[in-house]
Amino acid sequence: MSGNRLVTLNEFIIEKQSQFPYAKGELSRLLSHIGIAAKIVHREVNKAGLVDILGEVGAVNVQGESQKKLDVFADEQFIGALKGSSECCGIASEENQDIVTFDDDLAKNGRYIVTIDPLDGSSNIDVNVSIGTIFAIFRRVTPIGHKAEEIDFLQEGNRQVAAGYIIYGSSTMLVYTTGRGVNGFTLDPSIGEFCLSHRLIKTPETGEIYSINEGNYIKFPKGVKKYIKYCQENDKQTDRPYSSRYIGSLVADFHRNLLKGGIFLYPITENNPNGKLRLLYECNPIAFLAEQAGGKATDGRGNRILDIKPEALHQRVPFYVGSRNMVDKAEEMISIYE
Numbered sequence: 001m002s003g004n005r006l007v008t009l010n011e012f013i014i015e016k017q018s019q020f021p022y023a024k025g026e027l028s029r030l031l032s033h034i035g036i037a038a039k040i041v042h043r044e045v046n047k048a049g050l051v052d053i054l055g056e057v058g059a060v061n062v063q064g065e066s067q068k069k070l071d072v073f074a075d076e077q078f079i080g081a082l083k084g085s086s087e088c089c090g091i092a093s094e095e096n097q098d099i100v101t102f103d104d105d106l107a108k109n110g111r112y113i114v115t116i117d118p119l120d121g122s123s124n125i126d127v128n129v130s131i132g133t134i135f136a137i138f139r140r141v142t143p144i145g146h147k148a149e150e151i152d153f154l155q156e157g158n159r160q161v162a163a164g165y166i167i168y169g170s171s172t173m174l175v176y177t178t179g180r181g182v183n184g185f186t187l188d189p190s191i192g193e194f195c196l197s198h199r200l201i202k203t204p205e206t207g208e209i210y211s212i213n214e215g216n217y218i219k220f221p222k223g224v225k226k227y228i229k230y231c232q233e234n235d236k237q238t239d240r241p242y243s244s245r246y247i248g249s250l251v252a253d254f255h256r257n258l259l260k261g262g263i264f265l266y267p268i269t270e271n272n273p274n275g276k277l278r279l280l281y282e283c284n285p286i287a288f289l290a291e292q293a294g295g296k297a298t299d300g301r302g303n304r305i306l307d308i309k310p311e312a313l314h315q316r317v318p319f320y321v322g323s324r325n326m327v328d329k330a331e332e333m334i335s336i337y338e
């Protein structure tokens with residue numbers, strides 16, 4: 001790649017694949033199919049205000065939250081695209097109680113499984129605020145040629161082969177990693193292609209943004225309250241007070257902090273003793289991206305998110321992610337005051 005030549009997502013994926021002489025192109029095909037589904041979801045998100053796709057569809061998802069029509073649409077699109085890739089033998093989606101397995105011979109021979117939150121930030125869908133898709137790809141642990149099983153999905157995050165998100169914001173972007181850095185692609189709607197716009201993203205070691213739902217302040221553990229007060233203190237040397245920024249869409253909050261530097265926190269609260277966010281669909285992929293960009297992701301108690309062994313598909317974990325020094329500081333205060 002040279003100069004300012006436009007590099008599309010597919011070109012980039014193929015170029016990366018050619019660096020591995022034994023790669024068979026399976027992961028590349030899977031990522032390409034995710035890119036196609038992302039474009040279709042982008043199209044629907046963009047016209048959502050015009051057509052009858054907003055509002056609740058009536059169903060309640062497994063987390064007890066009402067599903068929006070766009071959630072259902074995105075879920076179907078990604079499942080269809082992954083099935084169509086023939087490289088994926090099963091999916092665990094935040095929107096479905098159980099794993100979805102593919103029974104046809106081609107898919108049963110697929111070597112990969114995918115965990116996905118098809119449309120994250122559901123409370124922001126019908127108010128025109130950024131939302132996202134989050135995905136992770138693992139190699140299956142069950143033998144090729146058989147149906148995928150739950151055990152394929154309950155793998156530690158450190159075994160992810162690839163992970164990424166799509167942010168449907170002022171632009172739509174796809175950001176992903178295969179464990180060799182993080183690259184971001186912006187959708188150019190005029191040509192319908194994701195184009196490489198953010199090569200090898202590195203997040204600042206320290207930032208000036210903290211992102212947390214402060215409405216829950218009273219319910220936070222003491223160490224978290226102390227850390228929030230620390231962020232708000234006046235200290236020229238450390239550029240405090242920090243700015244508070246919270247959208248309520250993990251992808252959008254993380255994306256901003258990734259580029260600018262910052263910390264995102266979703267701690268345990270009285271109501272949610274394990275936090276709110278899901279290990280498989282939200283925290284693992286975001287943690288992989290954070291680490292690949294030089295950042296850090298923990299549960300606030302000194303445990304690396306990627307080393308947590310999942311016990312259930314819809315397991316929740318407290319989540320602290322972002323600039324390394326800020327996550328360290330938050331953990332230090334939690335360990336002192338809890």
Ligand code: AHM
Nearest residue numbers: 119120121122123213248249250251
């Ligand atoms: P969702 O999967 O139902 O969309 O919920 C996940 C979202 C995250 O995107 C966001 O970080 C968080 O929930 C916001 O939660 P809260 O409204 O409690 O602050």
Ligand code: MG
Nearest residue numbers: 094117120121
């Ligand atoms: Mg979600």
